[in-house]
Amino acid sequence: MTMTTTVPYHRNLVGGEWVDGERRPNHNPARPGEVVSEYARADRDTARTAVAAARAAQPGWARRPVAERMAVLDRIGTTILNRVEDLAVLLAREEGKLLAEARGEVTRAGQTFRYYAHQLLQPQGEVYASTRENVHAEVRRRPLGVVGVITPWNYPLAIPAWKVAPALAYGNTVVLKPAELVTASAGELARIIAGSGAPPGVFNLVMGSGREVGEELLTSSGVDGISFTGGTGTGTHVARQCIAHGNKRFQLEMGGKNPLVVLDDADLEVAVRCALDGSFFSSGQRCTASSRLIVQAGVHDRFVEALAVAADALRVGDPLDPHSDLGPVVSPDQLAQNLDYVRIGRDEGATVVAGGTHRTDEGQFMRPTLFADARNDMRLAREEIFGPVSCVIRVDDLDEAIDVAADTPYGLSAGIVTTSLSAAERFKRDARAGIVTVNLPTAGTELHLPFGGTGASNHGPREQGGYARDFYSVPVTCYTGW
Numbered sequence: 001m002t003m004t005t006t007v008p009y010h011r012n013l014v015g016g017e018w019v020d021g022e023r024r025p026n027h028n029p030a031r032p033g034e035v036v037s038e039y040a041r042a043d044r045d046t047a048r049t050a051v052a053a054a055r056a057a058q059p060g061w062a063r064r065p066v067a068e069r070m071a072v073l074d075r076i077g078t079t080i081l082n083r084v085e086d087l088a089v090l091l092a093r094e095e096g097k098l099l100a101e102a103r104g105e106v107t108r109a110g111q112t113f114r115y116y117a118h119q120l121l122q123p124q125g126e127v128y129a130s131t132r133e134n135v136h137a138e139v140r141r142r143p144l145g146v147v148g149v150i151t152p153w154n155y156p157l158a159i160p161a162w163k164v165a166p167a168l169a170y171g172n173t174v175v176l177k178p179a180e181l182v183t184a185s186a187g188e189l190a191r192i193i194a195g196s197g198a199p200p201g202v203f204n205l206v207m208g209s210g211r212e213v214g215e216e217l218l219t220s221s222g223v224d225g226i227s228f229t230g231g232t233g234t235g236t237h238v239a240r241q242c243i244a245h246g247n248k249r250f251q252l253e254m255g256g257k258n259p260l261v262v263l264d265d266a267d268l269e270v271a272v273r274c275a276l277d278g279s280f281f282s283s284g285q286r287c288t289a290s291s292r293l294i295v296q297a298g299v300h301d302r303f304v305e306a307l308a309v310a311a312d313a314l315r316v317g318d319p320l321d322p323h324s325d326l327g328p329v330v331s332p333d334q335l336a337q338n339l340d341y342v343r344i345g346r347d348e349g350a351t352v353v354a355g356g357t358h359r360t361d362e363g364q365f366m367r368p369t370l371f372a373d374a375r376n377d378m379r380l381a382r383e384e385i386f387g388p389v390s391c392v393i394r395v396d397d398l399d400e401a402i403d404v405a406a407d408t409p410y411g412l413s414a415g416i417v418t419t420s421l422s423a424a425e426r427f428k429r430d431a432r433a434g435i436v437t438v439n440l441p442t443a444g445t446e447l448h449l450p451f452g453g454t455g456a457s458n459h460g461p462r463e464q465g466g467y468a469r470d471f472y473s474v475p476v477t478c479y480t481g482w
């Protein structure tokens with residue numbers, strides 16, 4: 001007797017049709033033998049057809065009354081919010097984040113769609129005085145057009161949501177290419193959007209490799225802009241391709257090597273809590289993770305000891321188990337990369353004071369790993385690891401802390417733990433990052449506020465909140481004589 005598979009199977013969505021491809025499995029990082037879902041792998045032709053469908057649908061979608069676009073976005077958001085539990089379980093099983101974190105992510109995705117539904121009722125242009133007689137001057141907005149959305153695996157629903165929602169709201173059509181590790185979340189999102197009343201072609205999903213399907217979006221003359229989140233190397237390639245192929249508009253959110261400064265006057269409990277969350281939660285797989293802990297000499301030893309104890313106490317286990325504090329890392333490759341950095345850190349002379357190992361029985365489980373005696377010029381402190389690995393760098397005072405914090409190619413998020421108002425104000429003024437936190441973890445952002453960095457972390461307009469409009473719509477300056 002042959003067993004029939006019961007795992008969900010997700011197809012590509014192209015012009016309102018569900019399109020097959022080579023059938024591929026996705027595995028549970030907590031139990032690698034377990035297939036979570038299967039997906040139809042798109043090829044370049046499917047991507048080409050999706051772009052053509054998005055192109056054909058765009059003018060009509062942009063002309064729909066705002067009330068209709070709002071209703072579609074609101075329905076998508078409401079459906080996601082009604083399905084928090086089942087989507088969160090799927091997300092936790094395919095990506096490995098804790099169920100509680102997955103619930104938070106799904107909720108955030110739903111709220112994001114509803115937020116952009118209501119953003120459409122905000123003012124969409126500006127009126128200026130003309131310097132000429134009998135001339136009316138205004139700045140209107142028109143949609144960017146067809147947007148290629150390329151997303152990573154670490155927030156399988158939230159990142160697509162915060163790109164797709166504003167894109168659709170401002171009258172664009174979308175081709176989404178998610179990371180291949182998280183096609184079930186993307187597939188469910190596509191089903192929800194397809195059932196929302198969005199006309200065929202307005203939203204398309206193509207699940208395939210970056211090299212083939214992603215590349216088609218970068219090089220196609222049918223795509224007007226690319227919104228990308230992922231590694232800095234890939235982002236740089238995206239930028240080059242966008243410029244070479246029609247000077248497409250692009251927006252890049254990339255890596256980070258985010259500093260958390262702890263001053264002598266800090267509340268030690270707050271400092272440990274911020275470092276623990278920022279460094280290790282979500283297995284460190286957040287672009288806003290704190291991967292450099294820059295600690296003043298007077299508190300250094302007490303901080304390192306307390307954080308090592310707290311890290312060792314974290315329970316690493318199945319993300320669906322409510323007793324777990326940390327799930328697995330996403331893939332065997334990612335685990336190998338993390339362990340490689342543990343070796344590199346040791347070779348460079350830093351000292352492991354917590355973790356450094358992984359469970360060898362089953363699943364990609366890595367212990368939260370803390371290095372002391374790190375220097376900011378070590379690879380450990382300069383390269384994004386994207387795992388539960390952090391390092392402590394000792395400094396003498398606030399000036400040195402600010403200099404070390406800024407000494408990185410990246411610039412996404414930066415935090416300080418202090419009870420000094422003037423130190424906090426100086427840090428907010430001088431930190432070279434797009435997000436600055438005081439007495440809070442470097443990770444943890446809100447959907448209505450701009451998100452993005454500087455340097456190697458970002459290129460282009462900010463994402464999220466009202467700022468998203470700057471990427472997804474184009475200002476048009478109109479002069480009318482009368």
Ligand code: TXE
Nearest residue numbers: 151152178179210211214215230231234254255287384386
């Ligand atoms: O990212 P990639 P991956 C970082 C982190 C991680 C590393 C690799 O350091 O270890 O990136 O992760 C698509 N044309 N971040 O492999 O490769 C790809 O298919 C067009 C930081 O996931 O950059 C996927 O959909 N597209 C980050 C997306 O780009 C291409 C979150 C991201 O993949 C492409 C995740 C190409 N030639 C990882 N090549 C953050 N800052 O949040 C790949 N892609």
